[in-house]
Amino acid sequence: xxxxxxxxxxxxxxxxxxxxxxxxxxxxxxxxxxxxxxxxxxxxxxxxxxxxxxxxxxxxxxxxxxxxxxxxxxxxxxxxxxxxxxxxxxxxxxxxxxxxxxxxxxxxxxxxxxxxxxxxxxxxxxxxxxx
Amino acid sequence: xxxxxxxxxxxxxxxxxxxxxxxxxxxxxxxxxxxxxxxxxxxxxxxxxxxxxxxxxxxxxxxxxxxxxxxxxxxxxxxxxxxxxxxxxxxxxxxxxxxxxxxxxxxxxxxxxxxxxxxxxxxxxxxxxxxxxxxxxxxxxxxxxxxxxxxxxxxxxxxxxxxxxxxxxxxxxxxxxxxxxxxxxxxxxxxxxxxxxxxxxxxxxxxxxxxxxxxxxxxxxxxxxxxxxxxxxxxxxxxxxxxxxxxxxxxxxxxxxxxxxxxxxxxxxxxxxxxxxxxxxxxxxxxxxxxxxxxxxxxxxxxxxxxxxxxxxxxxxxxxxxxxxxxxxxxxxxxxxxxxxxxxxxxxxxxxxxxxxxxxxxxxxxxxxxxxxxxxxxxxxxxxxxxxxxxxxxxxxxxxxxxxxxxxxxxxxxxxxxxxxxxxxxxxxxxxxxxxxxxxxxxxxxxxxxxx
Numbered sequence: 224x225x226x227x228x229x230x231x232x233x234x235x236x237x238x239x240x241x242x243x244x245x246x247x248x249x250x251x252x253x254x255x256x257x258x259x260x261x262x263x264x265x266x267x268x269x270x271x272x273x274x275x276x277x278x279x280x281x282x283x284x285x286x287x288x289x290x291x292x293x294x295x296x297x298x299x300x301x302x303x304x305x306x307x308x309x310x311x312x313x314x315x316x317x318x319x320x321x322x323x324x325x326x327x328x329x330x331x332x333x334x335x336x337x338x339x340x341x342x343x344x345x346x347x348x349x350x351x352x353x354x
Numbered sequence: 355x356x357x358x359x360x361x362x363x364x365x366x367x368x369x370x371x372x373x374x375x376x377x378x379x380x381x382x383x384x385x386x387x388x389x390x391x392x393x394x395x396x397x398x399x400x401x402x403x404x405x406x407x408x409x410x411x412x413x414x415x416x417x418x419x420x421x422x423x424x425x426x427x428x429x430x431x432x433x434x435x436x437x438x439x440x441x442x443x444x445x446x447x448x449x450x451x452x453x454x455x456x457x458x459x460x461x462x463x464x465x466x467x468x469x470x471x472x473x474x475x476x477x478x479x480x481x482x483x484x485x486x487x488x489x490x491x492x493x494x495x496x497x498x499x500x501x502x503x504x505x506x507x508x509x510x511x512x513x514x515x516x517x518x519x520x521x522x523x524x525x526x527x528x529x530x531x532x533x534x535x536x537x538x539x540x541x542x543x544x545x546x547x548x549x550x551x552x553x554x555x556x557x558x559x560x561x562x563x564x565x566x567x568x569x570x571x572x573x574x575x576x577x578x579x580x581x582x583x584x585x586x587x588x589x590x591x592x593x594x595x596x597x598x599x600x601x602x603x604x605x606x607x608x609x610x611x612x613x614x615x616x617x618x619x620x621x622x623x624x625x626x627x628x629x630x631x632x633x634x635x636x637x638x639x640x641x642x643x644x645x646x647x648x649x650x651x652x653x654x655x656x657x658x659x660x661x662x663x664x665x666x667x668x669x670x671x672x673x674x675x676x677x678x679x680x681x682x683x684x685x686x687x688x689x690x691x692x693x694x695x696x697x698x699x700x701x702x703x704x705x706x707x708x709x710x711x712x713x714x715x716x717x718x719x720x721x722x723x724x725x726x727x728x729x730x731x732x733x734x735x736x737x738x739x740x741x742x743x744x745x746x747x748x749x750x751x752x753x754x755x756x757x758x759x760x761x762x763x764x765x766x767x768x769x770x771x772x773x774x775x776x777x778x779x780x781x782x783x784x785x786x787x788x789x790x791x792x793x794x795x796x797x798x799x800x801x802x803x804x805x806x
Contacts, residue, residue: 264671265646270503285646290671292680 225254232339234296251324260286263312268304297335303327424743424784425768428623440695461665464653467697475617476607477639481650482688487620488523490636494592494618498562501647504588507559513547515540515569518773545573545736562590572743581610590615598623599741601712625699635689649683714787715742722785725798743784752781758804
């Protein structure tokens with residue numbers, strides 16, 4: 224069973240979002256997503272300064288068996304990317320909700336955060352997928 | 355077990371399963387007028403002996419012309435050993451093996467090829483080859499659009515001095531993907547692309563600048579200045595190079611401050627005989643930074659669990675069998691046979707042999723130019739230095755001269771009127787290491803007669 228931390232929000236496309244006190248958010252891919260992809264060999268994050276809209280393809284995660292797009296769970300401006308992933312993409316496998324974060328976003332509309340899935344709802348979508 | 359994939363019973367059963375009457379019914383949606391009827395203009399089959407006799411007679415009509423024509427394909431000496439080895443059963447396939455790891459010998463050959471091309475171009479990575487130089491340029495343009503994340507445009511700057519057939523191939527392959535080529539004019543005195551001609555595009559958003567070396571007119575471009583200009587404008591640099599010329603010229607990896615980003619070219623001069631329609635091959639190299647945007651196959655050297663060397667296909671995750679419509683390209687293969695010949699060719703020649711070929715070709719061009727420009731009314735069209743091709747200006751339309759000389763079994767060159775307006779009197783000529791002094795004299799004498 225994959226981990227789905229309570230305090231985070233999720234997109235159906237398997238990204239997680241964490242809201243910080245300053246109103247900015249961290250984005251990564253869920254434990255379920257990293258587990259399905261297998262060992263990551265490369266992460267291509269968006270560029271700092273990119274303006275992205277909800278649902279945009281804004282990066283790629285590449286494993287030994289597949290390359291998948293990362294979609295933007297919220298609109299906003301990319302203000303940081305996780306530089307450590309360049310040399311250590313395995314951080315996403317080892318710690319998807321911590322050191323394996325992919326980029327940081329300054330949301331254009333904070334209300335979008337509340338529209339994302341709660342941990343329980345995300346868990347339900349995963350169960351539905353398995354059916 | 356009969357080696358027949360589907361028996362009539364199996365076909366019937368499949369049709370019943372999907373509820374179709376017949377195989378023809380599956381193609382109902384194709385309008386009737388588009389379907390080919392019986393090919394009644396094709397003659398009946400004929401005996402092998404008759405066909406051989408007829409083809410032999412047609413081949414003889416082509417003759418063995420004396421070749422001063424280049425324009426993209428070059429008449430270099432190919433040592434007999436090259437194709438003797440390349441056509442051995444172990445190598446004789448046009449494809450990268452799909453059961454890759456089962457074909458270690460082929461994989462090692464590709465790995466050697468990649469190593470040689472990386473060294474020749476001064477780039478970090480080479481792929482296993484692409485279809486030809488022209489489609490390679492189209493792939494490079496698409497790759498630059500993906501890779502240049504500072505650019506939002508679908509436009510690239512392409513000098514008018516790039517081989518016009520390459521520009522046409524780029525147009526057919528990329529125009530339906532919304533890609534625009536902006537033509538950069540060349541200096542009509544120098545026959546070069548000057549950085550001054552790039553001034554109007556300063557500050558505009560283009561994903562890349564193509565830099566040909568040498569350009570279609572044989573002129574050596576000032577690649578350092580062009581490369582630096584493009585990088586200052588946040589454009590990527592696509593080098594389009596002749597591999598033989600690289601034995602003498604600065605490799606694209608060392609152009610300007612940062613070097614070119616992507617390098618492509620036609621591999622034919624490396625061991626493929628000139629032949630209408632090929633098979634030729636393209637090569638494609640890039641910086642390590644861009645490797646994940648490069649189409650085609652890359653073979654890597656690895657170690658197995660016992661520490662033995664093995665070769666393996668790598669970086670496949672972005673190919674179409676995995677990424678479907680989001681793949682970097684529809685290329686999931688390479689030009690295996692021509693690439694094998696090129697690898698053997700380069701191995702036989704070695705760096706010294708390739709440098710000799712290049713140096714002799716260059717020196718033969720200068721000899722040829724001396725002989726031709728000694729004729730009244732014939733002069734060099736451009737002032738820029740060249741490699742083994744140059745444009746001459748004639749006192750008559752070049753097309754008529756070429757036609758007249760072909761009567762004497764001489765391929766005089768490429769009349770620029772076929773691709774450029776207002777250059778009717780210009781002829782692109784070429785000399786390789788194969789051309790002898792006698793042959794050049796024969797050309798010069800014949801030209802003099804035709805011009806009288």
